Amino acid sequence: MPQPPLRVFLALGLGTVGLVATLVLALVASRVASQRLEARIEAELADVAGMMAGRLDRGLFERWRDIVILAENDTIRDPAAPLARKRRVLWRAQETYPDYAIIGLVGVDGRIQATSTGALEGAEAGHREYFTNGRHSPFVGDVHDVVLLATIDPHHDPADPPRVLDIAAPVRDDAGQLVGVVSGHLDWAWARAAEASLRETTGTPRDLAIMVLARDGTVLLGPEGLRRTRVPAELPSVAGARDGRSGTETETWPDGRRYLTGFRPTRGYRDFPGLGWTVLVRQDAGTAFASVTDLRRQILLWGLVVATVAAGIGWFAAGLLARPLRRLAIAASALGRGEAVTVPGSAVREAQAISHALTAAARALAREEEERRAADARQDLLIHELNHRVKNTLATVQSMARQTARSAASLADFTGSFEARLLAMSQTHNVLTANHWEGAGLSGILSAELEPYAGGRADRIRLEGPPVSLTPAVALPLGMAIHELATNAAKYGALSAEAGQVAVEWSLEGRAGTGTLVLRWRESGGPAVVPPSRTGFGTRLIRASLERELAGEVALHYAEGGLVCRIAVPLAVSAQTARTEAA
Known part of the structure; x- marks a missing residue:
């Protein structure tokens, strides 16, 4: 029985090893990649659930706070106030927060005295849960149908009554006696x-x-x-x-x-x-896992392709190894028969080819090692930059807490001011994170900081200026400065009045990226401005963050018609600051 040639043994061995190794690697890679992709998909769904729960909780808190504040209104608390005035106060509350289907004031006798729309006045509400519970403390009831509202609202189908949440709070006079209950019925469309x-x-x-x-x-x-x-x-x-x-x-x-x-x-x-x-x-x-299934299929498919190629390469490699041996065997057989032969020098050429192949492989490994070291260096740089940013942020928070504590009149005052400044910093961080910390648009930062003060009115806040991209080094201090100006306007300035307005205008002087950003904050329609007798923490924070950190200029003008603040920041200095911090 003739024995198979060496090439068959080598081809079968190399092909089998290559096939098995490739398939095993493909299966392992498929499993690891699939697990990571599944974990990412699961995390995304959990994040969406968490964001929705957070929005519901914060939204109900804000509406609950609306009713509590409304219960402290002087007109609502005054039993002798005319009905028309109370109705007007309720209507303004509903107009400000249109998510309410109706807002009403129930007297201590359980009858509805006034409502935001004038409907249902005089109706009996003493048996309602929001009244019985709202007599003692603020109350929020769960979602339920309200058939009565469907009968007075032509936009609702009586067969499908609106669903609302009842929010109520007790109304007490100056002596602390209960004079009624304010109730808001939040439409579930919210x-x-x-x-x-x-x-x-x-x-x-x-x-x-x-x-x-x-x-x-x-x-x-x-x-x-x-x-x-x-x-x-x-x-x-x-x-x-x-x-x-x-x-x-x-x-x-x-x-x-x-x-x-x-x-x-x-x-x-x-x-x-x-x-x-x-x-x-x-x-x-x-x-949900369609992408995981597709990934597994692609990895296995390519694994089979690579394994097939590996088997072919094994067959070809076996031929390269067997051919010189076969030539040497023929020459040795000829010599054994006494024939004159020339021994081929193929062995030297094969060794030389193997040397060339090993040299090429060594060069490839050297390139890979160089690339890996470069990647490690980039990673170290990113880690150092992250550490530096975290330290800077912690230092800013520490300074902000210390300065806020110095100027706070009470623990509640400190908590409110400190939380508001942290929220302002986080708003700017959110804009920077959305842009991978490569920069942020000035318009986006202003919108994030001022949108909560607009109250749903387009004419409340006006932003006007060309597109400007800011580095993180200038975006964070500028965001904090805008927050301080907005907070001051909401407490004492234009945003504290119903007709007050704030206009923010900016322009670039010089070349884009290396010139100067000039921003003007103007308030109007608010109470008369009185220059402060002392410099508060907000003013110090604005000057410290913009003048000392960014080499900018801040000019505050306490005009009687409204505060005017002019800010000038050299963009070239901010870029240099960013490079210095990164180092």
């Missing part, structure tokens, strides 16, 4: 608007369902077919949220389909305790 805003902000796909569950599991917000139904408490996501946990679960719902579900319980905000809601964000598991 939650749908919050969902739409979240989808627009995060780019959430439409097939991803966002649901809000009441304490008993009833779907308050979600897909049309699930609204007003009750989600089983046995679902792992619902059970986890009731235990106070957040995360994701892959689970089977009552419709028999598998879903990836992110969950987060609402926990309230500040002194608002919350309503015990659960936020679920679910997506069909096949759709």
